[in-house]
Structure formats: C-alpha cells, structure tokens
Amino acid sequence: MRKITPRRENLDFAFYFLGVVYLALGLVMLGLEVLSLLLGETPWGFLVGSVLGIGLGLLFRRLGDARSEPSRAEALFSLALIWLLVPLLGAVPFWVSGGMHYLDALFEAMSGFTTTGATALADFGSWGYGLFLWRSLIQWFGGVGILVLLASVLSHLAIAGRQLFMAESTGVQKEPFTPRLRVAAQSVLKVYVVLTVACAVCYALAGMPLFEAVCNALTTLPAAGFSPNPQSFAAYSPLAQWFGTLFMFLAGTNFVLQYQLFLRREPLPIVRNIEFRVYTLVVLVFSLGLAAFLMTHHQEDMNYSWSEALRHAFFNVTSLITTTGYASADFALWAPAAQAILVLAMFVGGCSGSGAGGVKVIRWLVIGALARRELLRALQPQAVLTLRVGSKVLSEDVMRSVAGFITLYVVLFGASTVALTLLENDYVLGLTASAQAIGNVGPGLGEIGPMGSFANLQPFSKLILIFEMWAGRIELIPVFLLLTPELWRRLRS
Amino acid sequence: MRKITPRRENLDFAFYFLGVVYLALGLVMLGLEVLSLLLGETPWGFLVGSVLGIGLGLLFRRLGDARSEPSRAEALFSLALIWLLVPLLGAVPFWVSGGMHYLDALFEAMSGFTTTGATALADFGSWGYGLFLWRSLIQWFGGVGILVLLASVLSHLAIAGRQLFMAESTGVQKEPFTPRLRVAAQSVLKVYVVLTVACAVCYALAGMPLFEAVCNALTTLPAAGFSPNPQSFAAYSPLAQWFGTLFMFLAGTNFVLQYQLFLRREPLPIVRNIEFRVYTLVVLVFSLGLAAFLMTHHQEDMNYSWSEALRHAFFNVTSLITTTGYASADFALWAPAAQAILVLAMFVGGCSGSGAGGVKVIRWLVIGALARRELLRALQPQAVLTLRVGSKVLSEDVMRSVAGFITLYVVLFGASTVALTLLENDYVLGLTASAQAIGNVGPGLGEIGPMGSFANLQPFSKLILIFEMWAGRIELIPVFLLLTPELWRRLRS
Ligand SMILES: [K+]
Ligand SMILES: [K+]
Numbered sequence: 001m002r003k004i005t006p007r008r009e010n011l012d013f014a015f016y017f018l019g020v021v022y023l024a025l026g027l028v029m030l031g032l033e034v035l036s037l038l039l040g041e042t043p044w045g046f047l048v049g050s051v052l053g054i055g056l057g058l059l060f061r062r063l064g065d066a067r068s069e070p071s072r073a074e075a076l077f078s079l080a081l082i083w084l085l086v087p088l089l090g091a092v093p094f095w096v097s098g099g100m101h102y103l104d105a106l107f108e109a110m111s112g113f114t115t116t117g118a119t120a121l122a123d124f125g126s127w128g129y130g131l132f133l134w135r136s137l138i139q140w141f142g143g144v145g146i147l148v149l150l151a152s153v154l155s156h157l158a159i160a161g162r163q164l165f166m167a168e169s170t171g172v173q174k175e176p177f178t179p180r181l182r183v184a185a186q187s188v189l190k191v192y193v194v195l196t197v198a199c200a201v202c203y204a205l206a207g208m209p210l211f212e213a214v215c216n217a218l219t220t221l222p223a224a225g226f227s228p229n230p231q232s233f234a235a236y237s238p239l240a241q242w243f244g245t246l247f248m249f250l251a252g253t254n255f256v257l258q259y260q261l262f263l264r265r266e267p268l269p270i271v272r273n274i275e276f277r278v279y280t281l282v283v284l285v286f287s288l289g290l291a292a293f294l295m296t297h298h299q300e301d302m303n304y305s306w307s308e309a310l311r312h313a314f315f316n317v318t319s320l321i322t323t324t325g326y327a328s329a330d331f332a333l334w335a336p337a338a339q340a341i342l343v344l345a346m347f348v349g350g351c352s353g354s355g356a357g358g359v360k361v362i363r364w365l366v367i368g369a370l371a372r373r374e375l376l377r378a379l380q381p382q383a384v385l386t387l388r389v390g391s392k393v394l395s396e397d398v399m400r401s402v403a404g405f406i407t408l409y410v411v412l413f414g415a416s417t418v419a420l421t422l423l424e425n426d427y428v429l430g431l432t433a434s435a436q437a438i439g440n441v442g443p444g445l446g447e448i449g450p451m452g453s454f455a456n457l458q459p460f461s462k463l464i465l466i467f468e469m470w471a472g473r474i475e476l477i478p479v480f481l482l483l484t485p486e487l488w489r490r491l492r493s
Numbered sequence: 494m495r496k497i498t499p500r501r502e503n504l505d506f507a508f509y510f511l512g513v514v515y516l517a518l519g520l521v522m523l524g525l526e527v528l529s530l531l532l533g534e535t536p537w538g539f540l541v542g543s544v545l546g547i548g549l550g551l552l553f554r555r556l557g558d559a560r561s562e563p564s565r566a567e568a569l570f571s572l573a574l575i576w577l578l579v580p581l582l583g584a585v586p587f588w589v590s591g592g593m594h595y596l597d598a599l600f601e602a603m604s605g606f607t608t609t610g611a612t613a614l615a616d617f618g619s620w621g622y623g624l625f626l627w628r629s630l631i632q633w634f635g636g637v638g639i640l641v642l643l644a645s646v647l648s649h650l651a652i653a654g655r656q657l658f659m660a661e662s663t664g665v666q667k668e669p670f671t672p673r674l675r676v677a678a679q680s681v682l683k684v685y686v687v688l689t690v691a692c693a694v695c696y697a698l699a700g701m702p703l704f705e706a707v708c709n710a711l712t713t714l715p716a717a718g719f720s721p722n723p724q725s726f727a728a729y730s731p732l733a734q735w736f737g738t739l740f741m742f743l744a745g746t747n748f749v750l751q752y753q754l755f756l757r758r759e760p761l762p763i764v765r766n767i768e769f770r771v772y773t774l775v776v777l778v779f780s781l782g783l784a785a786f787l788m789t790h791h792q793e794d795m796n797y798s799w800s801e802a803l804r805h806a807f808f809n810v811t812s813l814i815t816t817t818g819y820a821s822a823d824f825a826l827w828a829p830a831a832q833a834i835l836v837l838a839m840f841v842g843g844c845s846g847s848g849a850g851g852v853k854v855i856r857w858l859v860i861g862a863l864a865r866r867e868l869l870r871a872l873q874p875q876a877v878l879t880l881r882v883g884s885k886v887l888s889e890d891v892m893r894s895v896a897g898f899i900t901l902y903v904v905l906f907g908a909s910t911v912a913l914t915l916l917e918n919d920y921v922l923g924l925t926a927s928a929q930a931i932g933n934v935g936p937g938l939g940e941i942g943p944m945g946s947f948a949n950l951q952p953f954s955k956l957i958l959i960f961e962m963w964a965g966r967i968e969l970i971p972v973f974l975l976l977t978p979e980l981w982r983r984l985r986s
Contacts, residue, residue, distance in 0.1 A: 072871070076872070335918055336918050336920050340911050340914040341915075344907070344911050367900055370893075372977075373897070374894060374896070374900075374901075375973055375977060376977065377894075378974060379980060381565075403896045404863060404864050405867070407860055407864040408864050410903070417833075418833050421833040425828055425829050427829050477867075477871045481872065484865075484869065486872060
C-alpha cells in the first residue's frame with residue numbers, strides 16, 4: 001500500500017476541493033437535522049453526518065490549497081476520489097437513521113450522487129420526511145456537480161470526446177482552474193434553479209402532494225429518478241405524468257442550450273443543434289413504436305386505451321432515454337417485446353451536457369460517422385475522408401477518444417453483466433442491473449424493476465453495481481486510470 | 494431497379510467465379526444423386542439442383558472472364574453476391590427432397606455455407622444419408638471457401654483489420670488475382686484434407702458410426718457444427734467427445750500456423766503466436782471456471798462427477814469459443830450462470846485465419862490496446878503512443894479498421910437482437926439467436942438450444958437470421974457496402 005500512496009503535495013487541489021464539498025454537505029445535514037427535529041422526527045444520522053462532514057471538511061481544506069493548479073493526473077485522480085468519498089459521507093444518515101446496513105446505505109448514496117436512482121430501500125413506510133428530502137437533495141447536488149465538472153474540468157481535459165461536446169459552449173476554457181469552476185457553477189445553477197422551481201410548481205398544480213412535488217422536481221432535472229413514492233409516477237395523475245415527460249425531456253438536453261433558450265431567449269441554437277434533433281427524433285420514434293405495440297398487444301390486466309398507451313409510452317421511453325428511471329407503470333410486467341424497446345432506450349442516453357447517463361446521442365453519431373468512413377475506406381483505402389457530425393468536422397482525436405470510451409463502456413458493461421448473472425443466477429437481472437448501473441439509469445427488469453428494489457441482491461453484486469455507477473458517472477476514464485501504474489507514477493513524481 | 498443494376502462489363506470476374514462455383518456444386522449434387530440412388534433413396538432434389546447448378550454455372554462462366562482483374566468495388570460486391578447466391582442453389586435439395594419450405598431450406602443452406610450450424614430441421618428421422626451428407630459437405634465447402642478468400646481476397650483488400658492477420662503468412666499477396674486464389678486454395682486444402690481425415694479416423698476409433706464420423710469430421714474442421722445426430726455429441730462416447738474437443742480446438746486456430754505445424758513440422762510459430770497463446774488461455778480459464786461451477790452447483794438430473802464436469806466444460810466452452818456449436822450436453826437446461834459463461838465464449842470467437850466466426854481473439858487484443866492507449870492519452874494528450882499486440886506494432890489503419898468492424902458488429906447484433914425479441918417476444922431467444930447468427934455459432938439458448946430447432950420461428954425472424962449469418966461470415970463490410978450509394982456508383986462507372 002505504502003508504495004502507491006501519492007505524496008500529499010501533489011494533491012493540494014484534491015484536498016481543498018474535497019474539504020469544501022464535505023463542509024457544504026455537513027452544513028446541509030445540520031440544516032436537515034434541525035428541520036427533522038422541528039417536524040418531530042429524530043433522525044440522528046444527520047447529526048452524525050454533519051459532525052463528520054464539518055470536521056473532516058475543515059481538516060481537508062486545511063491540508064489542501066485553493067490556489068494550486070492541478071496537473072492532469074491530479075485532476076483526474078481527484079474526480080475519481082471525490083465521487084467515491086462524497087457518497088461514503090452521504091451514506092451516513094441512511095445508515096444511522098434509515099435502518100440500513102452500511103453497504104446498502106452506500107449503495108443508496110452512490111445511486112443518489114451519481115443520479116442513478118436505483119434503490120436498496122424496500123420499506124418506504126419506515127422513513128420520515130428528512131431522509132426522503134436528503135435522498136432527493138443528493139441527486140440534485142450530484143446532477144449539478146457533474147454538469148459543473150463537465151463544463152469546467154472534463155471538457156478541459158478533453159477525455160472521452162468531451163472536447164467536442166462542450167468546447168464552443170461555455171467560453172470559460174482559457175481561465176485558470178478555480179475561476180473556471182466558479183463560472184461554470186454559476187451558469188449551471190441559474191438554469192437548474194429556474195427549471196427545478198418551474199417543475200415543482202407544475203407537479204403541484206397537477207395534484208401532486210407538495211412534499212412529493214419538491215422531491216420529484218429535485219430528482220427530475222438531474223435525470224436522477226429517486227421518488228419518495230414507492231409507486232414512482234404511477235401514483236400520480238395523467239397530467240402530472242405528462243409534466244414529468246416534459247421535464248425529463250428537458251433534463252436530457254444540453255444545459256448550455258437550455259441556458260440560451262430559457263435565460264437568453266434564443267431558441268435557434270437548440271433547434272439547429274444536430275444532437276438535439278436526433279434526440280427528439282429518437283424519443284418520437286421509440287415512443288410511437290412502443291405505443292403502437294402497447295395498443296395492439298393487450299395482456300391480462302393491461303388493456304390500454306390509445307391515450308393511456310401514448311402516455312405510458314412517452315413517459316417511460318423518455319424516462320429511460322434520459323436515464324431518469326421514473327416509471328408511470330410497472331414496465332417490468334410488460335411483454336418482453338415492449339421491454340426490449342425500453343432497454344434499447346437505456347443505451348441511447350440523452351444529450352451531452354445534460355445530467356443524463358448512458359453513452360449519449362452525440363457519441364452514437366460520432367460512432368456512426370466512424371463506421372461509415374471505415375466502410376468507404378474499404379472501397380478506396382487511400383482516400384482522405386473527413387468525418388462530420390451535422391456540419392461539424394470531427395478531429396481524429398475526438399474520434400479516437402469516443403472509440404476508446406465506447407470500448408471501455410462495453411468492456412465494463414459486459415464483464416459486470418457476466419459477473420452479476422453468475423452471482424444472481426438470472427440473466428435478465430444481470431443484464432439490466434449492469435446496463436442501468438453503468439448508464440446511471442435506476443430501474444432494471446424483473447425483481448429490480450421500477451417498483452422493485454435492489455435490497456435482496458448479494459453483497460458482492462451490490463459492490464459491482466456501486467463500482468459501475470461510480471465509473472459510469474465520471475465517464476469511466478478516471479476510474480480505469482486508477483488501475484494503471486502510469487497514473488500512480490505521475491502522482492508520485 | 495434498372496437504375497442500380499451494375500453494367501455487366503464490370504462484373505466479369507464475379508460472373509466467372511460464380512459460374513465455376515455453381516458448376517462445381519452441380520457436379521457434387523449429381524454425384525450425390527447417383528450415390529443416393531445406389532443406396533436406394535430417391536432424393537430428386539439433387540437432380541434438380543445439379544441441373545440448375547450445371548446449367549447456370551455454364552451460363553455464368555460464359556458471361557464472365559477469368560482473366561479480368563476485379564476492382565476493389567467488384568471484388569467486395571462479388572464476395573457478397575456469391576455468399577448469397579450459393580446458398581440459394583444449395584437450398585434446392587432440402588426444399589425438393591427434405592420436406593422443407595423454401596425459406597427453411599434457404600435457412601439451412603445459409604447456415605451450412607456460412608458454417609453456422611443453426612438448423613431449421615425438426616424431424617431428423619425423415620432424411621436419408623444423401624441429405625445429411627450434403628448438409629455436412631456444404632459446411633466443409635463453406636469453411637474451405639472462406640479461408641481461401643481470407644487468404645487471398647480479404648487480406649489483400651485489407652478490410653476489417655485483415656491486413657494484420659494474414660499479411661505475413663501466405664506470401665501470395667503480390668500475385669495477380671486468379672493465381673493468388675489458386676495458391677491459397679492449394680495450401681488451405683492440404684491442411685483441411687489431412688485434418689479432416691485424421692478427425693474422421695479418431696471419431697470412428699472412439700466408437701462413432703462410420704457415416705456419422707465422416708459427417709461430423711466434415712463439420713468439425715470448419716468449426717461448423719451440423720451433426721446428423723439430433724443429440725449432437727451427447728450421443729457419443731466420452732472419448733469421442735474429447736476427440737471433438739481436440740479437433741474443435743484445432744479448428745479455432747490459424748490455418749497458416751496449422752500448415753506450419755502439421756505439414757512443415759515447425760512447432761515454434763504456433764507456440765510463439767500471441768493470438769494462439771491468448772486463445773489457449775481463454776479456453777483453459779473458461780473451461781476450468783465452468784467445470785468448477787458445474788461441480789459445485791448440482792441441479793436435479795445433473796450431478797456431474799469431476800471427470801464429467803471437466804469433459805462437458807471443455808467440450809462446450811471449446812465448441813462455443815470456436816463457434817462450432819456442437820453440444821455434449823443440453824446446456825440450454827443448465828443454470829443461467831453456467832450459460833452466461835458459454836454466451837460470453839460465443840463473442841470471443843477463435844483465432845483469425847480459422848473457420849471460426851465471432852469477433853476473434855486478435856481483434857479483442859487490438860481493441861484492448863486501443864482502449865489502453867486512450868486511457869493513457871487522458872494523462873498525456875500530446876504523447877505519441879505506439880499500439881502493440883504482442884511484439885507487433887499496430888498501424889493506425891489496422892486500429893481504425895478494427896474499431897469500424899466492431900462498431901458494425903455491435904450495430905447489427907444490437908438491431909437484430911431488438912428485432913428478434915420483438916418478433917418472438919422472448920429476450921433470451923432474441924439475444925442468443927442474434928449472437929449465434931452474426932458469430933456463425935449455431936445453437937442459442939431456450940427453444941433454439943443445442944437440442945432444439947429454429948423451425949418454429951416467425952418467417953421474418955428467419956430472414957433476419959439469414960441476413961446476420963451471411964453478413965457475419967464475410968466480415969460484414971461487403972454486405973453493409975451494398976447499402977451505400979458509393980458502391981453502386983463505382984460499379985456503374
Ligand atoms: K437515473
Ligand atoms: K458454427
């Protein structure tokens with residue numbers, strides 16, 4: 001162990017940043033402790049969490065240094081470290097007050113901060129308002145956090161093709177590190193606060209109880225998917241479900257385009273964006289296809305009228321394409337053919353620069369362009385063929401990054417699927433658990449369906465899923481780098 | 494239609510080559526007709542087939558020209574065309590004499606010539622020796638045919654990374670087209686005749702009935718998998734099963750290395766070959782892992798002793814890694830965990846330069862090297878990092894070709910899986926039918942397991958599978974190119 005421990009002076013930035021985040025979470029937990037006491041609940045987990053958060057936060061902040069400019073290795077290492085250490089702290093209230101083993105609490109917290117929304121909670125009745133609010137808040141923090149990092153760190157580091165997706169959009173790339181983070185955070189927060197409030201108001205107007213409207217709005221905008229209601233959106237009115245579809249659809253679009261649309265009132269950029277167009281088309285095609293199937297293949301207990309079929313098709317397709325993971329009906333009970341459309345949707349994964357997980361539309365477009373070029377090179381090997389997505393010319397670097405990313409995605413997805421199938425002795429569970437975790441989706445099929453729970457899985461399965469959620473959320477590269485000696489060598493030198 | 498019909502003068506080579514192949518198949522069918530009559534069977538399908546084959550063969554040969562040197566577009570087009578038109582003729586005996594609809598007969602013939610081994614035959618008792626011998630022979634022809642083309646056309650055209658896999662090995666690349674084909678055919682035939690005879694002798698010595706020993710030997714060496722016995726290798730002695738494992742293992746190795754080993758008695762090239770080493774390692778690890786699972790997870794009716802567990806594990810892992818598709822036990826009845834290992838094996842797919850389908854070991858090695866390089870580029874974007882597989886440096890061209898190939902593979906596999914799941918309303922069937930067809934494996938799981946049949950699938954499902962088998966066997970590129978306007982433009986110009 002000692003040999004690979006990084007020397008501290010290289011991690012000034014990581015420590016400072018972790019300290020700030022721990023301190024902030026500690027203060028939020030303190031607030032929730034007060035709120036819970038006012039409501040007559042006694043969730044001491046928040047007190048334990050806030051003491052740990054504030055104490056460790058102050059310590060880490062002192063160990064670090066705000067002014068240090070991190071190296072690439074340190075920035076990538078910090079990203080992996082923070083997305084692991086934050087859930088370790090965030091799990092404390094679930095562990096101390098939520099009646100969960102620490103592993104389940106960590107599963108819940110990792111699922112929260114990564115905006116996955118897979119739950120290890122089986123008995124929703126045993127939790128008070130405080131715990132459900134915390135469970136929603138960490139998803140909102142996680143969603144805002146990943147977007148801030150996408151806009152500042154990840155696009156700057158140009159990993160996984162990110163240079164393409166965000167570069168032109170924020171204009172903050174040339175500034176030093178800490179200001180860049182601050183500018184990115186401000187623009188993300190502006191968009192997300194506005195949309196979250198609008199979403200909560202719409203939900204409440206559609207008849208959702210106020211507390212659930214707030215919690216659900218907090219988890220809709222980051223495409224996150226935890227709901228305080230064990231029936232998810234099946235518990236709400238058709239109008240609330242249509243609002244859910246609308247806001248999930250927005251949650252799956254690039255926040256820079258949202259910023260231009262809602263705050264600057266410029267509708268052209270989003271309408272002209274090739275990724276947005278393809279995303280909209282995919283949602284329409286999948287939803288109408290699913291609706292047609294649901295209307296023509298009646299099953300026992302499930303005779304949808306055309307308006308029900310359309311509503312459930314649009315809601316659940318949008319939910320899975322954006323990797324939100326809400327459900328307006330228990331699709332784990334649908335016919336396999338209908339489920340196949342939903343599983344396919346999971347792999348699409350919304351637009352870049354959104355809280356959505358999965359591979360994302362733009363990467364599929366790049367991969368499509370790459371495959372087409374290789375086809376044409378078979379006809380004409382010496383030709384110099386330019387790769388385009390829409391009107392934009394792709395560099396070789398972007399193409400290679402995307403191909404590398406997809407490869408890592410397939411490798412981690414495949415290995416986890418096999419491991420989970422072996423551990424749980426169930427294909428559908430193994431395949432969909434793995435697909436939802438790496439894509440930060442939430443529900444799978446079978447016992448882990450939208451009305452089910454991950455509580456009864458083997459401990460080792462839960463560890464695999466925690467790993468997939470963690471790696472999937474931060475674009476895989478930082479986590480895979482932890483397995484290379486090169487990273488540790490650079491951190492030491 | 495008329496607009497896209499290629500002008501004939503550009504297809505001199507295609508017509509000539511197709512004519513020769515049709516003529517040869519017509520003569521073989523004539524021989525089988527005579528043999529069948531001598532055995533007292535009356536399979537008039539061979540007569541119809543031989544008349545069609547000889548007649549059309551003579552016609553096509555006259556329309557073509559042996560001396561013409563095909564362009565890249567023509568060579569790729571011819572490859573796709575021939576691998577479609579040959580099964581159309583080969584289906585005739587199954588259709589006229591085998592009691593099958595033409596679609597089922599075409600499924601059987603495509604499954605044969607592509608060395609897949611998936612069967613649409615449900616009632617094995619209704620067929621005579623002639624039909625079973627034809628069913629085995631077309632697999633042997635298909636296996637020899639694909640290797641000849643790999644060694645001559647495909648490696649010359651440098652598609653799908655083939656330039657890497659065969660270039661150094663045959664030394665025939667610089668010659669003109671027709672002699673190159675002839676040299677390649679001679680060396681492939683030398684290896685395959687020797688190994689097929691040896692295999693048949695071993696099978697017979699292990700107690701297999703002589704006719705079945707011959708048929709099974711014909712389908713073992715091309716990793717093809719049709720057996721005249723509906724119980725596949727479960728019908729034979731343990732020794733015959735071990736011989737099967739040995740010859741399937743050989744069938745999954747590069748024929749150039751086999752040539753060096755068996756005909757030149759040079760064992761070093763195969764032992765030093767990185768792909769062979771990894772292939773051997775994968776077979777060992779998967780087989781021992783599966784054996785351990787089978788010994789520790791007893792199920793009703795399936796209490797394997799350690800020697801049985803080892804035998805079934807090695808046999809079925811080797812069968813699926815090499816994409817042969819025989820079974821020594823009905824693994825469709827095993828626990829999902831055991832099946833997961835076998836499905837994973839399907840995607841590995843033997844060594845390049847063998848009759849095995851699937852992605853193949855060398856491409857996984859290239860993809861692994863590519864992913865590793867992209868990881869390291871995240872740390873150090875400006876670094877020039879050389880890709881290696883073993884001690885061999887990979888060119889950017891090879892890397893791009895392999896990435897393009899894998900992308901097409903995933904796209905066709907994914908789209909077919911969803912379509913088949915929708916049509917058959919069954920995941921496991923959809924997933925494994927699609928995986929086996931594109932990888933030219935043979936059996937899937939569930940009703941299409943090793944003791945099952947594809948006979949009861951929907952007609953449209955069979956068409957999808959025929960397409961996947963066809964495209965998968967000829968490295969996808971030639972078939973996908975048919976969908977591009979660029980190919981047709983070149984053929985016309
Ligand atoms: K989610
Ligand atoms: K096969």
